[in-house]
Amino acid sequence: MLKDITLGQYFPGHTLAHRLDPRTKLLAVVLYIVALFCAKGVVTYAIVMAALATCILVSRVKLRALTRGLKAVYVIVIFTAVMNMFFTGGTPVADVWLLRHITFEGLRTAVFMVLRIIMLIMGTFLLTYTTSPIALTDGLENALSPLKKLHVPVHELAMMMSIALRFIPTLIEETDKIMSAQKARGADFESGSIFKRAKALVPILVPLFISAFRRADELATAMECRCYHGGDGRTALHVLHYKAADYLVMIGFVVLTVGVIVLARMGF
């Protein structure tokens, strides 16, 4: 069950999508999301979808890995679809029983909404699949560094994020261990009502939290011992710099987003 968590998972590779500067990819994802939310009709959706498909092909990430990420949200997807189908005004599909409440317009919005959610998730997952968490946090810190002038703790946030990502596998492993230990003592996590199952989680969460705090304490000491004293004067092993490909990709995504917005305005 814990193996399904794909958050922050990275599939190493050497494709163009992997080699791009993380800041380029972040900008591309932002532009892509803007385009996705501006898309209105079949044409604009098709364009955004084509862009996504190109990125998936270039990155050589397996489609299965991307759809696995969708598992976590299928409830939301179905819910959105059903809500849209029933609660959009317009012409009913047919004049019988339930179908009376489903409108053509509703079906159309439902399809578009589901597509939008799926494409949103696939796009962002593609980013985390092709960018190592370190590169991602470096990119975020670098891209957001102008905010430091407004006293936003950009370095601290980026450091917190990278440490969180570093500890996800460790904590998952630990959770598995605690669960096995509790199962060996007769704990039952799989049956009973939802309340019973939630209650069964308490003996897992308590030791997990205690251990997480202990780890945090030890890690803080270890970081101090290695001369960590905040972001001031820090240098980096890998210095970020844009290459020709980065500029091309950025231009590509700007064109995509502007194009989609213009077309959507024109009613496509």
Add this chain to the structure above:
Amino acid sequence: MATMIETKDLTFTYPAEEGREEMPALRNVNLSVEKGSFVVVLGHNGSGKSTLAKHMNAVLLPTGGALYVEGMDTADEAVLLEIRRRVGMVFQNPDNQIVANVVEEDVAFAPENLGIPSDEIRRRVDDALAAVGMENFTRHAPHLLSGGQKQRIAIAGVIAMEPECIVLDEATAMLDPVGRREVLASAHRLNRERGITVVLITHHMPEAVNADRVVVMNDGYLVMDGTPREIFARVGELRAIGLAAPDTVELMDHLNKSGWDLPLEAITVEECADAIYNALAAEEK
């Protein structure tokens, strides 16, 4: 010889919990560690070994007395980073001291904090990983490595600061025998080949056999200080403070109790075997 670390009546008391009496964790410790030496610190649980170690790079500051790192007072805020750079610290749990999720990024953490230029960081990372024999794992994810490998990465992360001294606080305690040997061999190699001073804190007696010097702590006091041979010959005293000498010494001590006369200075397995062989040969005559 120059001194690396020197303590003067070092005393330290943790702030007590409410309703509890304050108990000093270190009491008037006077110790001086020579540059380039390999010192092992022994002592039972709660004897103050970790507390002493944490003073060596100013993670804890003395509540009484003082500690000097190459003449610099650890209480002096202005030299804090310089002290931490010179004295690297490796802890027991490798999982809780690895910061990044790529090996080379983790090793680069300390030089990055020190503001060293990128190409110099690159050189140091490669050098540090080679020093612990992990040069083939540069791009690996630390959580997929064995305990011994993780701990060697942690050592590399300290080596990258180019320290004069490394303190290993029970760095082998969570490892299997193979991992323990790897880490110990790395520590000895760094000491031999680079002249780095090593302070090794351990529960595991055989690790003390090859040290230049052994220091024994008990209830916050420094109770014994000498070469491994001198210390282990005092089997009775060690036992009284809850420590066992290495198996070889324990064996000879037992034999001596039943009327043999074996030298307790024979601490390695070979020396012990020779001593028993010689004693048997003398018996024959």
